[in-house]
Amino acid sequence: MTTSLREDITVEEKALLAEVGYEEENERAGTCVLVDQAVRHIGLTDNAVEILPLAEALRRYDWVQDLMFGLIDPDEDERIAEVAESRHAPVGHFVRVLEGAKVRLPIQLFTLLAAPQGRQFHHNITVIEKGAEVEMISGSAVPRSVHAGHHVSLSESYLREGAICRSVSIEHWAANMEVHSYARSRLEKNAHATDSVIQLAPVKHHVSQSRSYLEEGATANDQSVIYAPVGTTRIMDSETWLKGQGSRSESITRMVTAGGVISNRSTLIGDASGTSGFLGCNGLKLTDEGEIFSVPALRALNAQAQLSHEASIGMIDQEKLSYLMASGMSEDEARDLIIQGFLNLDEQKIPEAVREEVIRAIAAARSGAM
Amino acid sequence: MPAKPLVLADVEIAVGPRVLLRRLNLTIGAGETHILFGPNGSGKSSLLSAIMGLPPYHVTRGEVRLGGERIDNLPVDARARLGLGMAFQRPPELDGVTITALARALRADAGLADAAAVLDLADFVRRDINVGFSGGEIKRWEILKLFLQRPQICLFDEPESGVDLEHIAAVGAAMERLLGRDGTGDQRRSALIITHTGFILDHVQAGMGHMLVNGEIICSGDPNRLFAHIKSHGYTLPPWASEPAAAASDERIAS
Ligand SMILES: Nc1ncnc2c1ncn2[C@@H]1O[C@H](COP(=O)(O)OP(=O)(O)OP(=O)(O)O)[C@@H](O)[C@H]1O
Ligand SMILES: [Mg+2]
Numbered sequence: 001m002t003t004s005l006r007e008d009i010t011v012e013e014k015a016l017l018a019e020v021g022y023e024e025e026n027e028r029a030g031t032c033v034l035v036d037q038a039v040r041h042i043g044l045t046d047n048a049v050e051i052l053p054l055a056e057a058l059r060r061y062d063w064v065q066d067l068m069f070g071l072i073d074p075d076e077d078e079r080i081a082e083v084a085e086s087r088h089a090p091v092g093h094f095v096r097v098l099e100g101a102k103v104r105l106p107i108q109l110f111t112l113l114a115a116p117q118g119r120q121f122h123h124n125i126t127v128i129e130k131g132a133e134v135e136m137i138s139g140s141a142v143p144r145s146v147h148a149g150h151h152v153s154l155s156e157s158y159l160r161e162g163a164i165c166r167s168v169s170i171e172h173w174a175a176n177m178e179v180h181s182y183a184r185s186r187l188e189k190n191a192h193a194t195d196s197v198i199q200l201a202p203v204k205h206h207v208s209q210s211r212s213y214l215e216e217g218a219t220a221n222d223q224s225v226i227y228a229p230v231g232t233t234r235i236m237d238s239e240t241w242l243k244g245q246g247s248r249s250e251s252i253t254r255m256v257t258a259g260g261v262i263s264n265r266s267t268l269i270g271d272a273s274g275t276s277g278f279l280g281c282n283g284l285k286l287t288d289e290g291e292i293f294s295v296p297a298l299r300a301l302n303a304q305a306q307l308s309h310e311a312s313i314g315m316i317d318q319e320k321l322s323y324l325m326a327s328g329m330s331e332d333e334a335r336d337l338i339i340q341g342f343l344n345l346d347e348q349k350i351p352e353a354v355r356e357e358v359i360r361a362i363a364a365a366r367s368g369a370m
Numbered sequence: 371m372p373a374k375p376l377v378l379a380d381v382e383i384a385v386g387p388r389v390l391l392r393r394l395n396l397t398i399g400a401g402e403t404h405i406l407f408g409p410n411g412s413g414k415s416s417l418l419s420a421i422m423g424l425p426p427y428h429v430t431r432g433e434v435r436l437g438g439e440r441i442d443n444l445p446v447d448a449r450a451r452l453g454l455g456m457a458f459q460r461p462p463e464l465d466g467v468t469i470t471a472l473a474r475a476l477r478a479d480a481g482l483a484d485a486a487a488v489l490d491l492a493d494f495v496r497r498d499i500n501v502g503f504s505g506g507e508i509k510r511w512e513i514l515k516l517f518l519q520r521p522q523i524c525l526f527d528e529p530e531s532g533v534d535l536e537h538i539a540a541v542g543a544a545m546e547r548l549l550g551r552d553g554t555g556d557q558r559r560s561a562l563i564i565t566h567t568g569f570i571l572d573h574v575q576a577g578m579g580h581m582l583v584n585g586e587i588i589c590s591g592d593p594n595r596l597f598a599h600i601k602s603h604g605y606t607l608p609p610w611a612s613e614p615a616a617a618a619s620d621e622r623i624a625s
Contacts, residue, residue: 317462320462320464322446323458323461324472325445325446325450326422326446326449326450326456327450327455327472327476327515327518328450328451328455328519329447330447331445331447333475334447337471340467340471341466341498
C-alpha cells in the first residue's frame, strides 16, 4: 500500500486530538487527519489497510465512483446537494481494509476545524472487505481559540460479507458551531458492526442523521451517550433497516440535558423474516430548562419481525442521591457520580485505547468544564 | 473525630402525616453497641433512617443530638460528615457506579482492596453497586461501604440476614473490626444494630438491647437475655425488663 501524504501534524494539534482518541501512530494500524478543507496527514503501519484522500481513490480505482453516493441520495436535502456539487473534487478520506485481514491495531481518523468561522464539507468512504476485522476510532476536535464554524460531513460505510467493525467516535466541537452529519452504512451478509458514539461537548446546533441497512444475518450494536448543556441543541434521526433474513440490531441511547435541547428520533424497521431488534432510549433531565424529545419508533413490514423498545425520561432518583449522601458526599458529588454512571459506556465495547479519554470527557462534561 | 454519644429525647417520627414511631428515648454512649429487636413492621428501619436523615422520614417531635449538637434538622450528608453511617436493609441499585468509583469519591481508594478482601468482595470492586448482587453480597457490601466511610456511629439494618453460614463469621469479624473490638487498636465506634436472628450477638459484644413494638421501645436491657426471652415468648414484655421511662435511662438522657 502506498502512503501518499506525510505532512506532519503539530504538537498542539496532537494534544488536541489526544482528547478524542489520538495515539502515537505505531499504536495504530492507520492514521488520517483532515484539517479544514484538506487531507493533511496519512500514516500506515499495516499492509492490510489502505487510506487515501477520496479524490485520489477515485482516480486510482474506478469502482470507488460507484460507492460514492451509493448509499446516499445527492438530492436528499440542500446540504447534501451542496456537498455533492463538488463531487468531482471531494475532500475526505477513503479507508479500505483488505479481504480477510484481521487488523490488530485500531485505525484512527480525525477531523480538525482549525480556521475560525471555517466551513468544512467532507465526504468519507469506508470499505471493510469480505471477512476482514477492524477497530476504528474517529474523533473531531477544534482548537480552543476557534468558537464558531460549520461542519458538514457525509459518510458511507460498506461492510462486505462477514466483515467485523468495531468503532468509537468522539465528537468535541466548539460551543458556537453548527454541525450536520449524515452517515450511511450497509452491512452485507453476516457482517457485524459495533458503534459507540460519544457526544458530550457543547455545540450550538448539531443535526445528525444516520441510516443503516442490514442484510442477511448481519448484526449491529450501537450505544450513544449524549449530553446537552445550556446553549446546545442536538437533533438526531436514525433508521435501522433490518432488510435481510435473520438480521439483528440493538441500539441504546443515553441522553442527559443540563439545560440544552435533545431530540432523538430512532426508527427500527423489520423488513424480513427472523429479524429482531431493540431500541433503548433513556433520558435524564437535570434542570427545568431545556428539553428531551425522544421518539423511539418500530415499523414492522414483515410478520416474522420481532421489534421492541424501551424509553424513559426521568430526573435523578432521590433514593440513590440520599444513599450516596449518607456515605458522606455532598449532593453535587452524588449527582456527578450518578450522571457519570448513567453515561457510562459498556466497557467491553470500548477499545482500551479510548477508555481513558471517555472517562475524562464525561468528567469534564459533568463539571461543566467543556 | 472522637466518638460522641447519640441521644434521642422524646422523639416522634413520621412520614407525611403518618406517625410511625413515638416516645423514643435512647442514648448510645460513645463506643457502645446497642441491639434493636422488634417484629416486622414495628418501625426499626424507619428509626434508623430517621436518625440518618433519609427522606421521607422526619422527626416531628423531640430531638436527636450527637455529642450535644442537635442534628434532626440537618440534611443527610451533613449528618454523615458528623460521623453517622448506615448499612442499609434494602439499598438501591446504582447503575454505572462501581464500588471503585464510590471509594474514589470518598477518597478511600487506598483502603479498598484490603477491606474488600476481608468481606470476600475482592472481585466486586469493578461492579456496579448492588446491581445483580445476591442478598448476602448486598449485606457484605453495605459493611464494606462503612469501612470506606469510617463513621463514628454505625447503624446496621439487619447486617446478617441472608448471609450464608460461611460468610456470617466474616461479616461478624468485619463488624467487630469496624467497631474497633478486635484489638487492632482502631478507635472504638458506636453501633445500633437491628437483628432478627440474633446471630450477630455471637460476634459483637453488645451492652444494651431494645425491643421495639408498634413504633415504641417497650423495654431495654441485656441484649442476650432479651433475645432469649424473644425466642421463647415472642415480642412480649419480659417480667424482669426495665420500662423505657425508668429512672436510669432518664438520667442518661439528661446528661
Ligand atoms: N416511606 C413510608 N411510607 C409509608 N409507610 C412507611 C414508610 N416506611 C415505613 N412505613 C411503614 O412503617 C412501618 C414500619 O416499617 P419499617 O420498615 O420501619 O419496619 P421494620 O421494623 O424495619 O420491619 P422489618 O423487620 O420487616 O424490616 C410499616 O408498617 C411500614 O409499612
Ligand atoms: Mg426493616
